[in-house]
Amino acid sequence: MNKWKLYLINNEIKLDSRYYNFLSSMLDFIKDFYDDxxxxxxxxxxxxxxxxxxxxxxxxxxxxxxxxxxxxxxxxxxxxxxxxxxxxxxxxxxxxxxxxxxxxxxxxxxxxxxxxxxxxxxxxxxxxxxxxxxxxxxxxxxxxxxxxxxxxxxxxxxxxxxxxxxxxxxxxxxxxxxxxxxxxxxxxLNKDEVKKAKFIPEPILKQLDNNIMNLDRSQFIPIYILLRETGWRGTDILNLRYDNCLESIWNNKEEKYNYYLCGEITKTGIAQLKIPIRNKVAEMIQKSIDKAKELSTEENNPKKYLFNTYDGKMKGKPLAKQSLLNTIKRLIVQKDIRDANGELYHFRLHSLRHTRAKEYVEQGMGISVIQQILGHQSLQMTVHYATVSENVLYEKWRNTEDLELFKVDTTTNELIEVDISSTEGKNLIRYEYVKKNLDAVRVPFGVCFKASKLPCKQQMNHCLTCASFCTTVENIPEYEEEIEKVKQQIEISNRCGRELWAEKNKQYLNILEKTLERVKEHKLVHKNGKSREDIV
Incomplete structure (x- = not known):
């Protein structure tokens, strides 16, 4: 390289990047070509x-x-x-x-x-x-x-x-x-991260949704709709495969088939995540599947991407996330979509994910369900930006009711007054009292009694072993359902050759089954017991 530079100088050739890049590319090619x-x-x-x-x-x-x-x-x-x-x-x-x-x-x-x-x-x-x-x-x-x-x-x-x-x-x-x-x-701190969560203002969101059909590159329209519908990351949507991304599952309760979007979440290592979608969205996906099957060959789409690039140097790869972003930015300019300061709105794709998470919360969906839909590895990740607007917060506060010492008979669905003289009654009262006064968080299979000022160091699967975790017989159906899901996940991981995921899920399955045994035996399982009342 030094000799090359000296040669250029001696021949009075202006030094610029073209000459450097040429030689550098040649050297890299020769080195890679002959290095076996x-x-x-x-x-x-x-x-x-x-x-x-x-x-x-x-x-x-x-x-x-x-x-x-x-x-x-x-x-x-x-x-x-x-x-x-x-x-x-x-x-x-x-x-x-x-x-x-x-x-x-x-x-x-x-x-x-x-x-x-x-x-x-x-x-x-x-x-x-x-x-x-x-x-x-x-x-x-x-x-x-x-x-x-x-x-x-x-x-x-x-x-x-x-x-x-x-x-x-x-x-x-x-x-x-x-x-x-x-x-x-x-x-x-989490509160600082929450402030950084970028939510799209509702007026801006309505304008985008109303004008999205006017994108100058129509192939990006279904991608935007799926981002809005699911809250998944852009790379997760682009990673969908036309041969397995849409599934219909029979619902015994409603006696009909429900549609699910299926995809691999590479960031958090989920081999196959399934989330429910509306029928209209499923119809749109089916049209995209039919189009992908028609255009795809082993040469131009060997990995069977749903949103594939069929020619050019990017052939065989999904549509570029940056191209989608640029297309939406052109729509913002075309439709003159401006923020509260009168500036053209600065759009970020990940803002759709944050916004969808907030919509889920405002619609009353449980935080653990949101976690599963978004494909988060830990509950804390979901809490970072699963916030609500001030109006919704006021409505929730206004509807708050005082603690009533009643429980529901699961057989007759009738309210039964708790006998406070019994051991079961005392445990239930203490459980409800602490849950109310500690502002406990609902987590999978139970309630977290962690003091609000303490940071959570647990991930979702680890809540089961956390000292702040409490679980009762009312959570038994959750355990049984989760055990079946984990067994399916182990089977999928083994089939896909994901030994690491299979091993992690086996460890998780072992914790689930042992905890379920303890719940069935002791009715209420809580490591810290009465001591938690002392911090109220």
Whole structure:
């Protein structure tokens, strides 16, 4: 490259990117063409060459992110880092792997720029880590707290793994004594994240919905409608396949078939998520399926995408999310859709997801049901932006009723007054009293009695083992239904070759079955018992 630059200068040729890009592309081509090693043996791994990499439907995104480059890792530790990445490259999303390398690069750059040498990782001590923490706090001052925490947490995860796996170049001292939990900066508070949730104002939303049929690229109309209908991510909708995205299931209660949208949620590892949709939306999907079947061949749509690109350099990939966004922005200009400040509305695709979550809440849907529909991994993720408008909040508050000491007989559906002298009555009264006064949150299979000021560190499946969780016999049907669903999910995961998902679901199934046994035996299960009354 240096000789090439010198040649251009000597021949009085103006230096610009065209000449650099030409030679760089030629070198990359020659190197890749003649390098027949496995991709994971090389110093640069391209996403397209990694079998099993967890890529979004449209690929690895921008060209700047389609490869993980280990050439910036010090040569002494390069093989160690590559070995670690071989263990995570098919387990974590591509962008998580890409960012992990970014944080490791930052760490190694700090070490080698501060006179540390080869072998420094093996000999790390607490003093070295304290210096690094001080450097990060100053270098990243004023920047996103959640992002800042990753410059420490990802390093700790890496060091812990290579130590547990007994890598030759792992730290000699226990990582837990090098990096403490308190060293990791606190992430942004949930209330701050809620403020960042972008909801589309109702007047703007009505204008978009009323004018969406006027999009200048009609192939994007059904995609917008599905985003509005489901609240799924854009990549989830684009990842739909025409051979399995629509299913009709018999409803015994209504004695008719109901339609469900079926898709794989790659971000949270859900092999097949099914959510109910309206008949009109199902008709629209069926028309898209018929069109996709008519246009698709093994050459132009080998993966059977519902919304596919049939020609050009993007042939065989789904329609681009950015193209949809640009199309809607042109509609906003054309229809002169403006915000409260009189400016053309700044539209973001993910805002449709936030807005749909809020609509679900305002319609009275339970937070755990919303979580399942949106494909969230944890209940806390749903709570972040499942808020309601002030008017709906007032209506809910106005309709609040005082606690009544009655329960429903599930056989006769009649109200029965609770006998407060019995053990069952005392337990029920205490349960209802604490639930009311702690402003408890309804979660799958029960109620969370966590104090409102305490942050939730549990994910959905882990609520069953949380000390703040309470469950009763009224939740037994939920357990039985969930057990059947998890068994189906295990079967699907095994069929799709997703061993990791199958193993996780087996662990979840074991917790469900054991908890169900305890509920049937003890009627009411709550780890903290009466002690929770003390905090009211």
């Amino acid at each position: 090693r496995e991709e994971t043996e090389k110093d640069i791994w391209y996403s397209k060459n990694i079998k099993g990499a967890k890529l979004p439907a449209s690929g690895s995104g921008h060209g700047n992110y389609n490869a993980v480059n280990f050439t910036t890792i010090p040569l002494y530790y390069r093989e160690t880092v590559k070995r670690y990445f071989r263990t995570i490259i098919t387990k974590k999303s591509w962008m998580t792997c890409y960012n992990t390398l970014k944080y490791l690069n930052y760490f190694f750059k700090y070490l080698y720029s501060h006179k540390y040498q080869d072998g420094c990782i093996e000999n790390l001590n607490r003093n070295d880590i304290e210096k690094y923490l001080y450097y990060v706090s100053n270098d990243r001052k004023g920047k996103n707290k959640t992002e800042n925490s990753k410059y420490i947490s990802f390093i700790r995860t890496f060091l812990e793994y290579i130590q547990m796996a007994q890598y030759d170049k792992a730290p000699k001292k226990e990582v837990s004594s090098l990096i403490f939990q308190d060293d990791i900066p606190k992430r942004e």
